[in-house]
Amino acid sequence: MPEKKSLQEKLGTINYRNQAKSDIKAHISVDTDICNSTCPHQCTTYVCPADCYKIDENGKVYFQVEDCIECGTCLYACDQGAVSWEFPDPEEGRGVNWNYG
Amino acid sequence: MDDKFDCIIVGGGIAGLSAAMELAKNDMKFLLIERGEFAGAKNVSGGVLWGTDLARLVPEYWTEDPDEAGWERFVNHRRLTFMDDQSAFSFDFKSDHFDAQPYKGLVVLRSKFDRWLADKVQEAIDQSEVAMESFLATNILVDKVLKDENGKVNGIKAGEEEFFADSVIIAEGVNNLLTRQVGLQDEYVPADHVMTGVKEVIRMDRETIDERFQLDGLSGMSNEFLGYATDGVEGGGFLYTNRASLSVGLVLGLKDLREKVKKPYDILNKFKEHPAIADMIRGGEVVEYSAHVVSSGDMRVMPEEIYADGVMIAGEAANLLMNAGKAIQGMDYAMRSGILAAETVMEAKEAGDFSKQQMKTYRDKLEESYVLKDMRGFQGAVQTLHQPEMVDEIPDLVCDFGRKFFTVDDSPTPKARKMFSEAVSKNSSWWNLMRLSLKAAKNL
Structure with a gap:
């Protein structure tokens, strides 16, 4: 058995673009008003393989792009029209740079 | 217009690079644009590249020094495993027949494989008659596909720059935003059309892999799993041997995942703890976790059409993928569709016609090839495999x-x-x- 890794540690194995930049342009924007009002499932908070959709202490959904690995899951999983998805800008965006792929 | 290309290819994955290789070998002027830092930087697969088309693109690739090669191992040992919580019942087939070249299946890691293939394409460009006029450009994101006043696709826009061509091959992968932009697929593609793949690359000594899996350094095993692997969610698991690592992962029906309220990496952790898997990965170290959406292989998911005036859609952007239980095929379809799209470009140039009628040749070629023949022929199997009983x-x-x-x-x-x-x-x-x-x- 390989040593057990938490998701955070697993995400730590990933090489991201523009990792040193603090100010990055998000390639996904989420209208969390929809998530937090009419959405019946808030599924992005569990189907996202990189846990980019989180729930705060007040039970509200919020989105953090930093760990996004551009897999596309939320683009299909969200059937409420809350997710606007683009590919990250090579210079200003984040996104992955796979070592193995 | 001298600065106009015969073709612009969007995407430097397998479909795009295969198209590029064919164009380069035939002295066509093209521009391939890849958004990653290098070809392969954004690509994830299981993955086994099935079929023999690679031998057509890179003849006798197996004679190259294995340390320089882009592939990991050739598959000569195949296994399909049914799992419950504590058991694994496998159908296991190993044969010297698979040792014959060209190989019938290659385990690949895309970051390495695509970069290697891109190098081969560059070599072909350098040897072509238009060596100074064809380009592989990386680190550029295509924002828009351009059309002329008659609605014919005639180029692309990236940032402030515009590039023009007689034809455009969109090979952007499953998250096909440009395909949607040109109107060949709906803006929103629902969750039941796709699956989410999650994978870990687990590092292990080459010798350990050879001994543990009874391999000889370059031969490899592909193992697919049904049942407990996916924790009640539609889909399956896989384990493939690389040179000095294992690729272990799952492909999970996204709609089912959503309905069953499960996290893909939790299921992956559980899968890895199953005794059959734990025994195979023991002692290894996770060196990369990855995930990517993959088409379900259901033909109802395909874009309405895969060509229009001046444009063709290749690879997974056209949802060319199939898992009928025998193998997960996608990269071979990408390769073949890229090749056929390139052939269509050459014929269109010859005819001086890049209209929709001419581009239809691409569709015809795909229909005549094993890609759409198999996809059509095995749709029933795809749907059977997706039955809840199979889980x-x-x-x-x-x-x-x-x-x-x-x-x-x-x-x-x-x-x-x-x-x-x-x-x-x-x-x-x-x-x-x-x-x-x-x-x-x-x-x-």
Whole structure:
């Protein structure tokens, strides 16, 4: 058995673009008003393989792009029209740079 | 217009690079644009590249020094495993037949493979008559596909720059935003059309892999899993041997995942703890976790059309993928569709016609090829594999029977037929089994 890794540690194995930049342009924007009002499932908070959709202490959904690995899951999983998805800008965006792929 | 290309290819994955290779070999002027830092930087697969088209693109690639090669191992050992919570019942096939070149299946890691293939394309460009006029450009994101006043695609826009061409091949992958932009696919593609793949690359000594899996350094194994692997969610698992690592992962139906409220990496962790998997990955170290959406292989997911005036869609952007239980095919389809799209460009140039009627040749070629023939022929199998029974009932039944059949203890042994009958009534029903086997017999 390989040593057990938490998701955070697993995400730590990933090489991201523009990792040193603090100010990055998000390639996904989420209208969390929809998530937090009419959405019946808030599924992005569990189907996202990189846990980019989180729930705060007040039970509200919020989105953090930093760990996004551009897999596309939320683009299909969200059937409420809350997710606007683009590919990250090579210079200003984040996104992955796979070592193995 | 001198600065106009014969073709612009969007995407430096397998489909785009295969198209590029064909164009380069035929002295066509093209521009391939890849958004990653290098070809492969954004690509994830399971993955096995099935089929033999690579030998056409890179003749006798197997004669290259293996340390320089872009592939990991060739598959000569195949295994399909049914799992319950504690057992694994496998159909296992190993044959020297698979040692013959060209290989029929190659385990690849895309970051390495695509970069290697891009180098080969660059070599072909350098040797072509238009060496100074064809380019592989990386680190550029295409924002828009451009059309002329008649609605014919004639170029692309990236940032402030515009590039023009007689034709555009969109090979952007499954998240096909440009395909949607040109109107060939709906803006929103629902969750039941796709699956989410999650994978870990687990580093392990080459010698350990050779000994553990009875391989010889370049030969490899592909193992697919049904049942407990996916924790009740539609889909399957896989384990492939790389040179000095294993690729272990799952492909999970996204709609089912959403409905069953499960996290993909939790299921992956559970899969890795199954005794059959734990024994295979013991001692390894996770060096990369990855995930990517993958098409379900259901043809209803395909774009409305895969060509229009001046444009063709290749690879997974056209949802060319199939998993009919035998193998997960996608990269080979990408390769073939890229090649056929390039052929279409060359014929269009010859005819001086890049209209929709001419581009239809691409569709015809794909229909005549094994890609769409197989996808059409095995749609029933794809749908059978997606039946809920395939997630638990059938794997449980198989494992239950296996446990009974292989157990030797001090009680009288019933006949296998009785064991099977017991396994059926415990886990499923004769009716269900008959229904599924009839389907399978018809569809496979």
